[in-house]
């Protein structure tokens with residue numbers, strides 16, 4: 001006999017899966033969703049099933065170590081990643097994993113979504129780092145996720161996808177939507193020449209508003225962005241330049257960095273673009 005709460009959670013997992021599939025966040029049988037039922041039991045999507053066509057009775061109930069307690073099917077092979085998140089985050093009641101194409105594109109390119117550019121992302125998720133590549137279904141993936149999960153509600157998974165968590169199934173799902181939306185906007189802005197960054201002061205003002213919206217802050221910003229340190233990161237790195245202006249063109253951030261340490265740091269992409277530009281000018 002399932003309780004009303006369990007029935008609601010099963011229905012939410014079905015609904016989140018349907019939206020994930022409909023929005024193209026997953027193909028084929030990709031992705032998985034899980035939720036806490038109580039202190040010792042979790043409920044999760046089964047393996048080898050399209051997330052767009054699940055029914056509430058398909059779900060699998062497992063214990064904290066992933067051993068099956070109930071259900072006709074077997075849990076996803078990515079369940080250990082979910083278990084690692086629950087172990088590290090007592091406040092989290094649900095985990096969503098998908099391969100949304102824009103966010104996954106950033107994950108494949110090795111570009112984290114750590115620039116302060118959108119108010120709603122700054123208030124809800126803060127920064128979105130990339131967990132190191134780990135072979136799917138092995139202990140490598142939980143280990144990679146472990147590094148960031150204490151300070152982040154969402155992260156990219158290198159050459160794989162993204163994972164989000166939250167107090168409920170729909171809250172975790174919405175964070176996945178936010179990440180994908182943010183990735184798409186970042187992509188368009190970069191195609192148009194780059195983002196204007198929100199200043200650090202404005203970021204602090206935005207994060208100060210979290211209480212007003214009832215948003216729990218995942219973690220403070222790192223005092224030293226270059227050395228978040230340790231095998232578990234406890235703060236967030238966010239690219240938000242110090243400025244009296246609230247919006248700062250990205251190029252200024254590069255120059256400011258240069259004037260501070262006497263060197264210019266370029267990403268590989270920026271360097272390649274400069275070289276390509278120089279070669280083109282030579283030819284013209």
Ligand SMILES: [Zn+2]
Pocket residue numbers: 030031078097098099136160161
């Ligand atoms: Zn996956």
